Every structure is written in C-alpha cells, then in structure tokens.
Amino acid sequence: xxxxxxxxxxxxxxxxxxxxxxxxxxxxxxxxxxxxxxxxxxxxxxxxxxxxxxxxxxxxxxxxxxxxxxxxxxxxxxxxxxxxxxxx
Numbered sequence: 809x810x811x812x813x814x815x816x817x818x819x820x821x822x823x824x825x826x827x828x829x830x831x832x833x834x835x836x837x838x839x840x841x842x843x844x845x846x847x848x849x850x851x852x853x854x855x856x857x858x859x860x861x862x863x864x865x866x867x868x869x870x871x872x873x874x875x876x877x878x879x880x881x882x883x884x885x886x887x888x889x890x891x892x893x894x895x896x
Contacts, residue, residue, distance in 0.1 A: 814850055815842055821857045830861040832892050833868060840891035852882050 809817070819842070823835030838853070845853070856864065856878070866872035868886050885891075 811847070811850070814854070818842070818850070818853060818857065822853075825861050827861060830865060833865055833889075834861075836892040837868075837886050839893075841885060849882060852880075856882075 819835075819838055822838035823831050825831050825834055834857075842850075842853075863872065867874045867878065867883065868889060870887065874883055874887075
C-alpha cells in the first residue's frame with residue numbers, strides 16, 4: 809500500500825474509534841501531526857491503532873502509565889493534548 813493510501817486508511821481509523829471522545833482525541837492527533845510523519849512514524853501510529861481506546865486515552869491523559877514500547881517523541885506529542893479541535 810502506498811503512503812497516500814496508508815494515510816487515508818489511518819485517517820478513517822483514527823476518527824472512527826467508537827466513542828466521540830476517542831474520535832476527537834485520536835483523530836485530532838492524526839490531523840494535527842500526520843503531514844510530517846516519516847514512514848517509521850506512520851508504522852508507529854498503525855500499531856497504536858490496534859490498542860484499546862481506553863488505554864490510548866489513559867496514556868494521553870496520564871491516568872495510566874505508558875508502556876515502555878510506546879514511549880518516545882510520538883507519545884510525548886500525543887500527551888500534550890493541545891491538538892484537539894472540537895467540531896461545532
């Protein structure tokens with residue numbers, strides 16, 4: 809799958825998580841950051857999409873510890889929570 813198709817697929821997966829809160833958080837992160845991602849960062853996000861929403865949201869909000877294999881620059885940006893734009 810080429811880069812454009814991977815990003816289209818990820819955009820959908822990120823913004824259709826199952827709950828509005830997760831859609832905003834994960835989809836908002838994707839929208840704010842995906843344009844500058846390397847292939848390795850796209851790989852990271854694809855793997856993250858396999859995790860449960862409750863875990864992803866807990867890591868982002870700091871209510872549960874982030875497993876060491878998710879730590880790094882991508883998770884640091886995710887935890888800032890300054891990327892969410894609530895649709896009107």
